[in-house]
Amino acid sequence: MKVPFVDLKAQYASIKDEVDKAIQTVIDNTAFIGGVHVSEFENKFKSVIGVKHCIAVANGTDAIYITLKMLGLQQGDEVITVANSWISTSETISQTGAKPVFVDVDEYNTINVTDIEKRITPNTKAIIPVHLYGQACDMDSLKQICDKHGLYLIEDCAQSHLSEYQGQTVGTFGNAATFSFYPGKNLGAYGDAGAVITNDDDLAESIRMYANHGALKKHHHKIEGINSRLDGLQAAVLNVKLDHLEQWTYQRNLNAQLYNKYLADVEQIETPRERSNTKHSYHLYVIKTDRRDELKQYLSDRGIQTSIHYPTPLPYLTAYNHLKEDGIEFPKALNNSETILSLPMFPELTEQEIKYVSATIAEFFNA
Ligand SMILES: Cc1ncc(COP(=O)(O)O)c(C=O)c1O
Structure with missing residues (x-):
């Protein structure tokens, strides 16, 4: 069997019929950039998330x-983020001119909140937690730390569509949250796509303007x-798929339970641990073993x-050699990188x- x-x-x-029809409509309308399908997606997505x-x-x-x-x-400026993520989370910090400051992971593969305050300096301006694999971060602690130190909180929700923390959908805790709709994501387009969500009117307007050559008109x-x-x-495909997202997320959870x-x-x-009072979206089901390779x-x-x-882990990539002078190590992320699958x-x-x-995994260990 191939899996x-x-x-x-x-x-x-x-969903072939729905997708084919939606794509044809875009072509018929020649609504290729922006336009009605994009607005429809923005409206649907913000109401699904509740922002x-x-x-x-x-x-x-x-x-x-x-x-x-x-x-x-x-x-x-400095921005704190987690040692295990996709490089987008940190390279974008550098793109603004700011410095990424990494923090090790906890037992749920998300940012270890107990290590954050040690990394805060007068230059720290923001924290970007990543709900990695679909597991929500400890948002209570993150909000508390951000409030105490006057920091922006930006959730990276690229892997956590419809994940929840204490009954609240992730992406709604901070100043803004970002999503990826890369094809393999839980909500995936047929090419590159992404979004920012926020409750801040001014921030929303400036983001819309900046993303469109600095013009609203x-x-x-x-x-x-x-x-x-x-x-x-992409918007038309996402509009079709968004109607199925809840069912697909449910199905992912059932699959995780079967595993x-x-x-x-x-x-x-070790099978994945779920933080209590969270709803996982199982973008990834990640096990750990010493005999990973x-x-x-x-x-x-x-x-x-x-x-x-x-x-x-991000801090050990060649791209971040220049940060090594900090002398900080990330033992949990490093250990995970050798055991996660x-x-x-x-x-x-x-x-x-x-x-x-x-059964094949069991067979490997019994051999
Ligand atoms: C955690 C995380 N952040 C950001 C991104 C970037 O998203 P994109 O590939 O749509 O640019 C990804 C996607 O791979 C991701 O997994």
Whole structure:
């Protein structure tokens, strides 16, 4: 049996008629950049999350960069973020001229809130927690720290569509939150796409302006900006898929429970821990084992695709050699990078496939 890591073809097959029709409508309307499909998506997404504003942009990386830039981040400032994430979270901090300051992870693979205050200096302006894999961060502590020190809180929700913390949807806790709709994400376009959400009217307006060459109205450039607009085809696909997101998130959770059940007796691995009072969205189902590389190969030889998120923690990437003078280490993130393994996870995964993956893992350790 072959089990892919994600199966976007299976998802397309389940919504083909809706998607094909939506794409044809965009072509018929020649609404390629901005326009009615983008507005429809912004309105739908902000009401699904429960915020005042949604500004669709070209991708999740731009969403972070534009937000930081419009909050006024600049050279000399510092922004705290987590040691294990995709590089977008930190490279966008550098793009504004500010310095990324990393903090180790906790047992849920999210920012370790107890380490944050040690890293705050007079230059610290913001914190970007990442709800990695779909697991919500400790938002109570993060809000408390931000309030106490007067810091902006920007949630990176690229992997956490519809995740919840104490019954509240992630993305609604801070000054703004950013989303990626990269094809493999829980809500994925058929190309690059992203968004910023916020309840702050002024911030929303400046983000919309900056993402559109500094203009809210054609030829009225109040500032210099960038070109980071969502195109109509992506918005139309997202509009179709957004109607299914809740069901898909439910399905991901069922799949995670099946993995938990079938892997329960495999003592050599650790299955994902869920923070209490949170709702996971299982963008990724990540196990830990000391024999990660061997297991990955064993599964690959038997048709099972897996992945590693991420093989090198951000502070240990060559790109951040210049920050090493801080002398700070990130032992948990470093240890995780050698033990984490992301198993196949997508809504259409069958119980049969989950059983096969789990049985193959058990077989590896019993061999
Ligand atoms: C945690 C995190 N932040 C930001 C991004 C950037 O999103 P995009 O690929 O849409 O630019 C991603 C996507 O991979 C991500 O996983």
